[in-house]
Amino acid sequence: MESSILQSIGVEIVGVMSPVSICMLLVVLLVYSLSPSNPFSSAASAPPIRTAANLVYLESPSDSTTQKLEGALLNALVFVILVAVVTFLLVVLYYYNFTNFLKNYMRFSAFFVLATMGGSIFLSIIQHFSIPIDSITCFLLLFNFSVVGVLSVFAGGIPIILRQIYMVSLGIFVAAWFTKLPEWTTWTLLVALAVYDLVAVLAPGGPLKLLVELASTRDEELPALVYEARPAVSRGMENRGSALGLLVAGVSDSGSVELQAINMDRNRNENRSNSESNAAETERYMHEEGESSVDLGERSPLVGNAQRRLSSSSDSSDYSTVVVQSDRSRQIGSREFENAVDEEMSPLVEMMGLGDERELTSGGDGMERSGRGIKLGLGDFVFYSVLVGRAAMYDLMTVYACYLAIISGLGCTLILLSVCRRALPALPISITLGVIFYFLTRLLMEPFVVGTATNLLMF
Amino acid sequence: MTVAAGIGYALLALGPSISLFVSVISKKPFLILTLLSSTLLWLISLIILSGIWRPFLPLSSTTWWPYGILIFTAVAFQEGLRILFWKIYKRLEDTLDAFADRVSKPRLFLTDKMQIALAGGLGHGVAHAVFFCLSLLTPAFGPATAFVDRCSQMPFFLVSAVIALAFVTIHTFSMLIAFNGYAEGNKVDQFFVPIVHLASGMVNIIQRLNKNSSIC
Numbered sequence: 050m051e052s053s054i055l056q057s058i059g060v061e062i063v064g065v066m067s068p069v070s071i072c073m074l075l076v077v078l079l080v081y082s083l084s085p086s087n088p089f090s091s092a093a094s095a096p097p098i099r100t101a102a103n104l105v106y107l108e109s110p111s112d113s114t115t116q117k118l119e120g121a122l123l124n125a126l127v128f129v130i131l132v133a134v135v136t137f138l139l140v141v142l143y144y145y146n147f148t149n150f151l152k153n154y155m156r157f158s159a160f161f162v163l164a165t166m167g168g169s170i171f172l173s174i175i176q177h178f179s180i181p182i183d184s185i186t187c188f189l190l191l192f193n194f195s196v197v198g199v200l201s202v203f204a205g206g207i208p209i210i211l212r213q214i215y216m217v218s219l220g221i222f223v224a225a226w227f228t229k230l231p232e233w234t235t236w237t238l239l240v241a242l243a244v245y246d247l248v249a250v251l252a253p254g255g256p257l258k259l260l261v262e263l264a265s266t267r268d269e270e271l272p273a274l275v276y277e278a279r280p281a282v283s284r285g286m287e288n289r290g291s292a293l294g295l296l297v298a299g300v301s302d303s304g305s306v307e308l309q310a311i312n313m314d315r316n317r318n319e320n321r322s323n324s325e326s327n328a329a330e331t332e333r334y335m336h337e338e339g340e341s342s343v344d345l346g347e348r349s350p351l352v353g354n355a356q357r358r359l360s361s362s363s364d365s366s367d368y369s370t371v372v373v374q375s376d377r378s379r380q381i382g383s384r385e386f387e388n389a390v391d392e393e394m395s396p397l398v399e400m401m402g403l404g405d406e407r408e409l410t411s412g413g414d415g416m417e418r419s420g421r422g423i424k425l426g427l428g429d430f431v432f433y434s435v436l437v438g439r440a441a442m443y444d445l446m447t448v449y450a451c452y453l454a455i456i457s458g459l460g461c462t463l464i465l466l467s468v469c470r471r472a473l474p475a476l477p478i479s480i481t482l483g484v485i486f487y488f489l490t491r492l493l494m495e496p497f498v499v500g501t502a503t504n505l506l507m508f
Numbered sequence: 509m510t511v512a513a514g515i516g517y518a519l520l521a522l523g524p525s526i527s528l529f530v531s532v533i534s535k536k537p538f539l540i541l542t543l544l545s546s547t548l549l550w551l552i553s554l555i556i557l558s559g560i561w562r563p564f565l566p567l568s569s570t571t572w573w574p575y576g577i578l579i580f581t582a583v584a585f586q587e588g589l590r591i592l593f594w595k596i597y598k599r600l601e602d603t604l605d606a607f608a609d610r611v612s613k614p615r616l617f618l619t620d621k622m623q624i625a626l627a628g629g630l631g632h633g634v635a636h637a638v639f640f641c642l643s644l645l646t647p648a649f650g651p652a653t654a655f656v657d658r659c660s661q662m663p664f665f666l667v668s669a670v671i672a673l674a675f676v677t678i679h680t681f682s683m684l685i686a687f688n689g690y691a692e693g694n695k696v697d698q699f700f701v702p703i704v705h706l707a708s709g710m711v712n713i714i715q716r717l718n719k720n721s722s723i724c
Binding site: 055056057444446449453456460489490493500501502503506507508 | 535536537538539540541544545547548551554555557558559561562565575578579582583586604607608611613614616617620623624635636638639640641642643644645646664667668671672675705708709712713
């Protein structure tokens with residue numbers, strides 16, 4: 050029995066949603082386990098640390114509402130300005146080709162984040178659960194962990210699953226630190242960052258947009274921390290080989306994610322004007338169209354499919370390319386350009402700040418769809434988890450509601466991505482939905498549900 | 509009652525759904541997306557419902573008929589949601605079939621349609637279990653437990669977990685039956701589902717009526 054289409058639709062989306070869900074789940078668990086059980090203990094009333102997000106106003110529970118609101122707005126404004134300044138600095142450095150400096154700075158900052166932020170979280174876990182471990186072992190383990198983390202993120206030849214795991218752990222550590230901020234500041238900061246993200250990625254003068262264009266004109270990857278949603282293991286679907294493998298096989302699965310675009314990239318770049326490789330190129334374009342699993346709309350793989358079948362016999366390949374070219378020359382021309390731009394553009398993201406209280410995390414985020422699968426910036430992971438972590442400090446119901454809101458926002462952004470095919474900010478939709486759902490759940494739903502459930506009246 | 513008991517209650521409410529998820533749904537990413545979207549729809553319906561009822565809360569616990577109206581409106585709303593879900597599903601089915609034709613794959617089989625219905629129902633069930641049972645379970649991880657008023661031998665958490673389990677089953681399979689009923693125009697199936705839902709909701713009120721009889 051042939052496999053139905055249900056097998057393969059939606060793989061890319063789930064490939065991005067699962068690490069986001071895992072990150073959020075672990076942050077919630079961390080928040081729950083590390084929150085002091087006694088709200089009046091000395092740990093809870095320790096003076097709040099002064100971070101970059103707290104520069105202007107330190108919130109304390111005894112301030113009035115308007116004071117808190119103004120202070121929170123000031124904090125958020127200052128933070129966004131700092132983030133914008135640092136991003137512009139990054140753009141300038143990148144423009145003047147200080148790439149070595151940038152790379153080394155990123156390696157250092159990743160190491161620092163893993164070692165210090167990760168270290169302090171591990172220490173509080175050890176303290177909380179009274180795990181018997183001595184300091185030398187702990188130090189060694191932490192050092193190994195951080196070094197392997199830096200290697201896996203920035204060096205090649207490391208299995209992708211390890212890289213994904215370290216990306217998610219980086220996101221968890223930074224998010225867990227952000228949840229230590231006071232409540233009003235956190236919410237206003239999230240909303241301000243969502244607005245900033247929208248402006249920075251889409252507006253013509255936005256720093257992130259400049260960065261993406263610079264990287265694409267130079268044909269290189271962005272110097273940034275990005276989560277790539279390549280599947281580590283193919284799940285029973287035919288794994289795409291090189292372009293030649295596709296020509297021979299003839300049948301393709303509409304949803305496989307990984308394109309193994311490395312061979313094809315080189316081919317394409319060398320033979321761009323070469324007619325023999327047109328078959329491979331158009332094959333790849335058809336395949337990329339087939340890749341967009343969300344597109345239940347207008348992709349017209351019908352022609353692509355016919356072309357695949359035609360080109361399965363290599364002697365008719367010339368004929369098939371001529372046929373296809375004449376039919377869809379305009380479309381292929383434009384798609385070629387778009388796909389060329391897509392291939393090179395890497396998404397936007399996040400320059401992680403250092404763990405020191407003075408440092409900032411400049412969060413620029415966005416997502417992008419290249420031939421190798423969807424990429425999501427690490428800043429998105431962090432701020433989704435911050436939202437869910439803050440919701441976790443209230444109740445489990447708000448956690449679930451915010452989780453659903455964020456996931457649906459992410460789904461909408463992915464659908465938009467497959468329609469627009471350019472770098473898109475991943476924060477705004479999800480954060481707006483998350484904030485709305487949080488307040489709706491907290492104010493409306495909770496008295497209702499708790500009232501009925503404690504009376505054992507369920508429906 | 510300790511972490512072990514807390515996890516036990518959570519698994520009691522969600523155990524079958526976890527096994528359904530792992531065996532059927534996790535293999536097909538589209539079903540995961542269906543599950544998430546049906547959970548979201550259920551959540552939205554619950555928010556709208558609580559928005560409507562908010563001015564009337566808290567209900568007095570002595571009379572029982574406000575609870576009756578509450579449950580009736582809630583069930584009616586959710587059945588309306590099911591019909592809405594069915595309409596969206598019809599359109600989705602057409603789009604999926606058209607896509608299948610384009611990539612020359614077979615159209616949706618009956619098992620596929622039933623799997624989508626199952627995922628939808630499971631989404632409703634999981635949402636119900638989380639919001640009505642799991643969100644109240646956080647105290648259960650602590651050192652003590654709370655007993656039900658009228659039967660002082662069963663812990664409250666256990667009762668709510670068992671009821672949540674029953675409702676998960678109802679939600680999951682009623683979606684399946686309802687979709688089948690709508691597809692084949694079978695009136696019996698179509699009315700079976702709302703009646704069962706309403707009955708199970710109303711039965712809960714009975715236990716509020718008999719204050720003296722023990723329900724152990």
